[in-house]
Amino acid sequence: MHLNRREFSWLAGASLMSQALPKLNAQKDSGRIGYCIVGLGRISMDHFMPAVKQTSQSRITALVSGHPDKARKQAALYGVPESSIYTYENYDEIRNNKEIDAVYIALPNSMHAEYTIRAARAGKHVLCEKPMCTSIADAHAMIDACKQANVKQLIAYRCQYEPTNLRAIELIRQGKIGTVQAIESANGFNIRAGEWRLNKKMAGGGPLLDVGIYSLNAFRYLTGEEPVEVKAYSTTIDHDGRFDQVEENTSWTMKFPSGIIASSNTSYGSNMNGFYRVHGSKGVIAVESAFGYQGQHLTAQLGDKTSLDEPNPAKDPSHFIRMADYFSNCIQKNQEPKTNGEEGLRDMEWISRIYESCGMTL
Amino acid sequence: MHLNRREFSWLAGASLMSQALPKLNAQKDSGRIGYCIVGLGRISMDHFMPAVKQTSQSRITALVSGHPDKARKQAALYGVPESSIYTYENYDEIRNNKEIDAVYIALPNSMHAEYTIRAARAGKHVLCEKPMCTSIADAHAMIDACKQANVKQLIAYRCQYEPTNLRAIELIRQGKIGTVQAIESANGFNIRAGEWRLNKKMAGGGPLLDVGIYSLNAFRYLTGEEPVEVKAYSTTIDHDGRFDQVEENTSWTMKFPSGIIASSNTSYGSNMNGFYRVHGSKGVIAVESAFGYQGQHLTAQLGDKTSLDEPNPAKDPSHFIRMADYFSNCIQKNQEPKTNGEEGLRDMEWISRIYESCGMTL
Numbered sequence: 001m002h003l004n005r006r007e008f009s010w011l012a013g014a015s016l017m018s019q020a021l022p023k024l025n026a027q028k029d030s031g032r033i034g035y036c037i038v039g040l041g042r043i044s045m046d047h048f049m050p051a052v053k054q055t056s057q058s059r060i061t062a063l064v065s066g067h068p069d070k071a072r073k074q075a076a077l078y079g080v081p082e083s084s085i086y087t088y089e090n091y092d093e094i095r096n097n098k099e100i101d102a103v104y105i106a107l108p109n110s111m112h113a114e115y116t117i118r119a120a121r122a123g124k125h126v127l128c129e130k131p132m133c134t135s136i137a138d139a140h141a142m143i144d145a146c147k148q149a150n151v152k153q154l155i156a157y158r159c160q161y162e163p164t165n166l167r168a169i170e171l172i173r174q175g176k177i178g179t180v181q182a183i184e185s186a187n188g189f190n191i192r193a194g195e196w197r198l199n200k201k202m203a204g205g206g207p208l209l210d211v212g213i214y215s216l217n218a219f220r221y222l223t224g225e226e227p228v229e230v231k232a233y234s235t236t237i238d239h240d241g242r243f244d245q246v247e248e249n250t251s252w253t254m255k256f257p258s259g260i261i262a263s264s265n266t267s268y269g270s271n272m273n274g275f276y277r278v279h280g281s282k283g284v285i286a287v288e289s290a291f292g293y294q295g296q297h298l299t300a301q302l303g304d305k306t307s308l309d310e311p312n313p314a315k316d317p318s319h320f321i322r323m324a325d326y327f328s329n330c331i332q333k334n335q336e337p338k339t340n341g342e343e344g345l346r347d348m349e350w351i352s353r354i355y356e357s358c359g360m361t362l
Numbered sequence: 363m364h365l366n367r368r369e370f371s372w373l374a375g376a377s378l379m380s381q382a383l384p385k386l387n388a389q390k391d392s393g394r395i396g397y398c399i400v401g402l403g404r405i406s407m408d409h410f411m412p413a414v415k416q417t418s419q420s421r422i423t424a425l426v427s428g429h430p431d432k433a434r435k436q437a438a439l440y441g442v443p444e445s446s447i448y449t450y451e452n453y454d455e456i457r458n459n460k461e462i463d464a465v466y467i468a469l470p471n472s473m474h475a476e477y478t479i480r481a482a483r484a485g486k487h488v489l490c491e492k493p494m495c496t497s498i499a500d501a502h503a504m505i506d507a508c509k510q511a512n513v514k515q516l517i518a519y520r521c522q523y524e525p526t527n528l529r530a531i532e533l534i535r536q537g538k539i540g541t542v543q544a545i546e547s548a549n550g551f552n553i554r555a556g557e558w559r560l561n562k563k564m565a566g567g568g569p570l571l572d573v574g575i576y577s578l579n580a581f582r583y584l585t586g587e588e589p590v591e592v593k594a595y596s597t598t599i600d601h602d603g604r605f606d607q608v609e610e611n612t613s614w615t616m617k618f619p620s621g622i623i624a625s626s627n628t629s630y631g632s633n634m635n636g637f638y639r640v641h642g643s644k645g646v647i648a649v650e651s652a653f654g655y656q657g658q659h660l661t662a663q664l665g666d667k668t669s670l671d672e673p674n675p676a677k678d679p680s681h682f683i684r685m686a687d688y689f690s691n692c693i694q695k696n697q698e699p700k701t702n703g704e705e706g707l708r709d710m711e712w713i714s715r716i717y718e719s720c721g722m723t724l
Binding site for chain 1: 541543544545546547548550552591593594595597598599600610611612613614615616617620621622623624625626627628629631632633634635637639641642643646719
C-alpha cells in the first residue's frame with residue numbers, strides 16, 4: 001500500500017494529530033488562554049510569539065523582561081498594555097493579573113526552576129522550554145510546586161506536536177516498519193563564543209542538555225519505551241576557549257526493554273542538522289531536519305513495495321501553534337498534558353546517567 | 363570552491379586513488395597474477411570472479427570447491443583447466459601449481475585462518491575476505507604464517523578501494539569539513555534462517571563480525587586514527603530461532619585520540635543499507651549505501667557555499683577490480699598492502715573489546 005499525502009492527512013487527523021490539533025473555530029479573546037512571556041530572546045520573539053498570533057485558543061497578555069525598551073516594542077506588537085509588562089523583580093505580581101492564565105518560560109536553563117515555581121505559586125499554569133532545568137532535584141521541585149498549586153505544566157517538547165515527527169510515531173505504532181530494532185540520531189550546531197549556553201552555571205551542561213535532548217526524547221517517543229541502560233563518552237576537541245566550562249561532544253548508546261538499541265551524537269562543534277533513522281524488521285523511517293523549527297523531511301521504505309517521500313512545507317510554524325493551543329486546550333478542559341513535568345524529569349534522569357557514564361555529573 | 367566530477371576525478375587520480383588504480387595497459391596472461399578461488403559462494407561467483415575478468419593484472423587460474431559440478435561449470439567460464447580444480451582435501455597441492463600466485467579465500471569466517479595458513483605454507487599470497495577470522499589468536503597465527511612464508515596478505519576491505527569511500531577520505535584529509543567531531547553509522551540486513559552466519563562456530567559472532575565491521579573499519583579509515591575506548595550493548599529481539607547462537611543487534615560508541623566520537627548500530631534484524639555521516643567544524647559528508655557492492659552515494663556540505671551530490675554509477679564493480687589489481691600490483695612490486703593482516707587484526711581487537719563491553723566474548 002502506498003500512502004499518499006491525502007491518506008496520510010486523513011490517518012494523522014484521525015488519530016495522533018487529533019490530540020495536538022485544537023478546534024479550529026475562532027474564539028473571542030476572552031475565551032483564549034492568556035500567556036505571559038517570560039524572557040524576550042530569539043525563541044520567544046522569532047518563534048513562539050508570532051505563532052501564538054496564529055492560534056485559535058491562545059493569546060499573549062503580558063511580558064517579563066529586563067529590557068524596558070524591548071518589552072515596550074514587543075508589547076505594542078501584540079497588544080499588551082503597559083500595565084502588563086513585568087520585570088524579574090516584580091514578576092510575582094503576575095498573581096494579580098487576571099488576564100494571565102499561563103506563563104511561557106524561555107530563559108537560560110538554570111532559571112527554569114525558579115520561574116516555574118514562582119509562576120505556580122502565583123497560580124499560573126507553566127509552559128517551560130526544554131531542558132526542563134539543570135538538576136533532578138529542581139525537576140522534582142518544579143513538579144511538586146505545580147501539583148501543590150494545582151496548575152498544569154508543559155515542557156516545550158515541540159517535536160511531539162510537530163506533524164512529521166507525529167507521522168513517524170504513527171507509522172511505527174501501525175507496524176509499518178515491523179519490529180523496531182535500532183535507531184541512530186545526531187543533533188548539534190557550531191556554537192559561537194560568548195553564548196550563555198557555554199556557561200555551565202546557566203546552561204547546566206553542554207550540547208546534551210541543549211540539543212542532544214532532542215535525540216534522547218525522540219528515542220523515547222519513537223520507541224514508546226523507557227530506556228533501561230546507557231553508556232556514553234564526552235570529549236572536547238577545540239581548545240579555543242569556548243569549552244572551558246562545558247564539553248564539546250557527547251556520544252551515547254542506549255538499550256530499551258524490548259531490545260531496541262539507539263545511538264546518538266551531539267555536538268557544539270558541528271552543524272549537524274539533526275536527524276534520526278529508525279530501522280525495523282520490515283522497513284526504515286528517516287527524518288532529516290527532524291528537530292528544527294522548520295523543514296522536517298520524512299522518507300521511508302515500508303516493506304518491499306511502499307516508499308514515502310514527505311517533505312514538510314519549508315516555513316511551517318505549526319508545531320509552535322499546535323503546542324500552544326494543545327496546552328491551552330489542556331487548561332480549558334482540565335486534562336493532563338502529555339509532555340508534562342514527569343516527561344521532562346525522565347529526560348533529566350537520563351541526561352544525568354549519560355553524564356555519569358562519562359565520569360561527569362549533571 | 364565547488365568541485366565538479368571532473369575536478370574530483372583529477373584530484374582523486376592524483377593522490378589516493380593512484381594507490382588503488384593499477385596501470386591500465388593490458389598485459390599478457392603470463393604477466394598477470396594468477397588467483398586460486400577458495401570457496402564458490404555468492405561473493406566469489408557473483409562479484410569477485412566477474413570483476414577479475416575486467417582487471418588488467420589479475421586472472422583466475424584455479425578453483426577450490428567441495429562441489430565438482432559447480433567447480434567444472436565455473437572453471438569453464440574462466441578458462442581454468444580441470445587439472446587446476448582442487449578440493450578441500452587436496453588443497454595443499456596448490457603448492458605445485460605454478461599458475462597460482464595467490465589465493466582468494468571466501469569461506470565461512472571460521473575457516474579463514476586455516477586456509478590462509480595452508481596457502482602461506484604452500485607459498486601463495488593470500489587475499490582473504492573480512493572478517494579476517496574469528497579470534498585474535500587466529501589473526502596473529504595468520505600474520506605469522508604469511509611473514510614466515512614471505513607471502514603478502516590482504517584483507518578484502520573493499521571499501522578502502524572503492525572510489526566514493528576514497529573520495530570521503532580525501533575530502534576529510536584536505537580539511538574540507540574542518541575538524542572532524544562526530545560520526546554516525548549503521549549497517550545490517552534482515553537475515554534468513556539457516557544461513558551459516560547464524561552458526562556461532564562458523565561465523566564467530568553476530569552482525570558485528572559480518573557487517574558491523576564495515577562501520578568499524580570506516581571509523582578508522584575516515585578518522586585516520588585508532589580508537590582509544592569503546593562501550594557497547596548487544597540485544598536479541600526476535601525469538602524466532604534465528605538467534606539461538608549469535609546476537610541480533612549491537613550498538614557501540616567509540617572515542618578517538620583527537621576527541622572524535624563515533625557511534626554505530628549493526629543488526630541481523632533489519633535491512634539498513636549501510637551509511638555513515640561525518641560531521642566537521644566546517645561541514646558534513648554523508649555516504650549512503652556506503653558499504654554495498656554498488657550504488658554508493660556521497661553528499662556533502664563543505665563550508666557555507668559548496669555542496670556536493672555525487673552518486674556512483676549504479677553498477678560500478680570497480681572496487682572489486684581495483685582491489686584485485688591493487689593486490690596483484692603489491693605482489694608484482696613487492697609492496698606491503700595497506701589493508702594487510704595488521705589492519706585486519708586491529709578490527710578483530712576492537713570487535714573483541716566491543717563484545718567484552720557487552721559482557722560477551724569473541
